[in-house]
Amino acid sequence: xxxxxxxxxxxxxxxxxxxxxxxxxxxxxxxxxxxxxxxxxxxxxxxxxxxxxxxxxxxxxxxxxxxxxxxxxxxxxxxxxxxxxxxxxxxxxxxxxxxxxxxxxxxxxxxxxxxxxxxxxxxxxxxxxxxxxxxxxxxxxxxxxxxxxxxxxxxxxxxxxxxxxxxxxxxxxxxxxxxxxxxxxxxxxxxxxxxxxxxxxxxxxxxxxxxxxxx
Amino acid sequence: xxxxxxxxxxxxxxxxxxxxxxxxxxxxxxxxxxxxxxxxxxxxxxxxxxxxxxxxxxxxxxxxxxxxxxxxxxxxxxxxxxxxxxxxxxxxxxxxxxxxxxxxxxxxxxxxxxxxxxxxxxxxxxxxxxxxxxxxxxxxxxxxxxxxxxxxxxxxxxxxxxxxxxxxxxxxxxxxxxxxxxxxxxxxxxxxxxxxxxxxxxxxxxxxxxxxxxxxxxxxxxxxxxxxxxxxxxxxxxxxxxxxxxxxxxx
Numbered sequence: 001x002x003x004x005x006x007x008x009x010x011x012x013x014x015x016x017x018x019x020x021x022x023x024x025x026x027x028x029x030x031x032x033x034x035x036x037x038x039x040x041x042x043x044x045x046x047x048x049x050x051x052x053x054x055x056x057x058x059x060x061x062x063x064x065x066x067x068x069x070x071x072x073x074x075x076x077x078x079x080x081x082x083x084x085x086x087x088x089x090x091x092x093x094x095x096x097x098x099x100x101x102x103x104x105x106x107x108x109x110x111x112x113x114x115x116x117x118x119x120x121x122x123x124x125x126x127x128x129x130x131x132x133x134x135x136x137x138x139x140x141x142x143x144x145x146x147x148x149x150x151x152x153x154x155x156x157x158x159x160x161x162x163x164x165x166x167x168x169x170x171x172x173x174x175x176x177x178x179x180x181x182x183x184x185x186x187x188x189x190x191x192x193x194x195x196x197x198x199x200x201x202x203x204x205x206x207x208x209x210x211x212x213x214x215x
Numbered sequence: 216x217x218x219x220x221x222x223x224x225x226x227x228x229x230x231x232x233x234x235x236x237x238x239x240x241x242x243x244x245x246x247x248x249x250x251x252x253x254x255x256x257x258x259x260x261x262x263x264x265x266x267x268x269x270x271x272x273x274x275x276x277x278x279x280x281x282x283x284x285x286x287x288x289x290x291x292x293x294x295x296x297x298x299x300x301x302x303x304x305x306x307x308x309x310x311x312x313x314x315x316x317x318x319x320x321x322x323x324x325x326x327x328x329x330x331x332x333x334x335x336x337x338x339x340x341x342x343x344x345x346x347x348x349x350x351x352x353x354x355x356x357x358x359x360x361x362x363x364x365x366x367x368x369x370x371x372x373x374x375x376x377x378x379x380x381x382x383x384x385x386x387x388x389x390x391x392x393x394x395x396x397x398x399x400x401x402x403x404x405x406x407x408x409x410x411x412x413x414x415x416x417x418x419x420x421x422x423x424x425x426x427x428x429x430x431x432x433x434x435x436x437x438x439x440x441x442x443x444x445x446x447x448x449x450x451x452x453x454x455x456x457x458x459x460x461x462x463x464x465x466x
Contacts, residue, residue: 012424085381089380169426171447
């Protein structure tokens with residue numbers, strides 16, 4: 001049987017890794033991140049308690065590096081290369097899936113820039129220790145609220161649409177029916193992430209703690 | 216000029232390296248005209264709308280019934296077959312351009328040998344000849360025949376490559392038609408014997424990984440081939456093959 005001798009699989013490997021890394025670990029981390037930040041909707045004390053717990057996990061730096069920073073850097077940088085390799089034509093051919101292709105690229109770069117800002121301000125400038133009061137103080141500025149809202153909406157869309165792409169690109173959803181179902185699933189994921197993300201912003205902005213009855 | 220006319224604008228180049236120019240022709244309308252009849256009328260009397268003597272526009276056409284794929288071109292910006300593009304259904308002036316993703320030969324003629332080369336590279340045929348009689352092949356189930364038949368209608372017109380954002384000068388992407396043909400030949404009981412070769416070719420540079428799921432291909436396919444279904448099916452096959460050969464090697 002002819003083997004792969006002489007045929008390079010580098011781009012196959014990197015493309016599939018780019019697709020997978022968006023789901024695991026990045027998508028999974030985003031779910032964890034939104035969940036942990038939702039403690040702001042319980043109470044500032046609970047939020048600070050959870051934050052300090054996360055800030056003191058053993059092997060924090062290697063874990064952050066391997067599960068968060070490296071995957072996001074790879075996904076983003078290789079994603080820009082993939083974008084450069086494509087020539088969008090949605091203006092002349094405005095089918096929905098063609099627009100999703102374009103939006104996936106634009107939301108990708110918005111999220112990439114937002115993550116850079118977000119990590120720089122609340123991870124590095126704060127030396128890895130951010131409290132409820134710090135975020136609430138930042139959210140008093142409407143511009144920062146707007147930046148976060150855009151970042152959250154773009155990330156939610158990018159993840160939801162990415163789930164649909166992933167299901168096609170890994171051959172999980174083959175028939176038109178299953179691809180449509182995967183699309184609806186992705187849309188639901190996007191909506192859930194957007195609602196939770198915006199609720200967290202509202203929590204910080206208005207000191208809104210709808211879950212304080214749980215205490 | 217008669218009462219009812221058809222206005223056709225053609226993007227023309229004598230040679231690939233010369234700048235394009237647009238020529239406009241006004242033709243006498245007849246019922247049931249299609250774009251090929253327009254091009255024939257122009258060839259008969261190649262005089263532009265402003266009365267200038269021109270030359271017949273070069274184009275490719277063969278079957279005139281949408282089974283050969285030769286007459287693919289951009290008609291009002293959409294990649295489609297000129298033979299099945301009826302004038303009654305087109306907005307005027309009818310703009311004709313050559314497909315943009317293939318090297319230009321002249322006027323509306325492009326060189327689509329990339330597709331043929333990619334079909335060869337991905338082993339899209341079934342070897343039935345040997346140094347001895349190979350005998351009858353295994354039977355194909357009716358269910359496989361039913362899935363395979365729509366895929367077998369592909370005529371390599373190139374419309375799916377033309378509309379794909381990932382087919383351009385930055386990539387060597389083989390495009391939807393070839394991926395769908397790999398699916399067809401891997402489905403065939405005798406073709407299966409060479410499935411590993413095809414899957415490995417699809418993993419190479421310009422392989423299936425270049426697809427970014429804009430799903431434009433399926434919308435322009437004149438034969439209604441379920442191209443996005445083929446791409447997803449082949450993604451599954453290629454990934455299973457890659458994992459299997461990497462972990463456990465070839466059989």
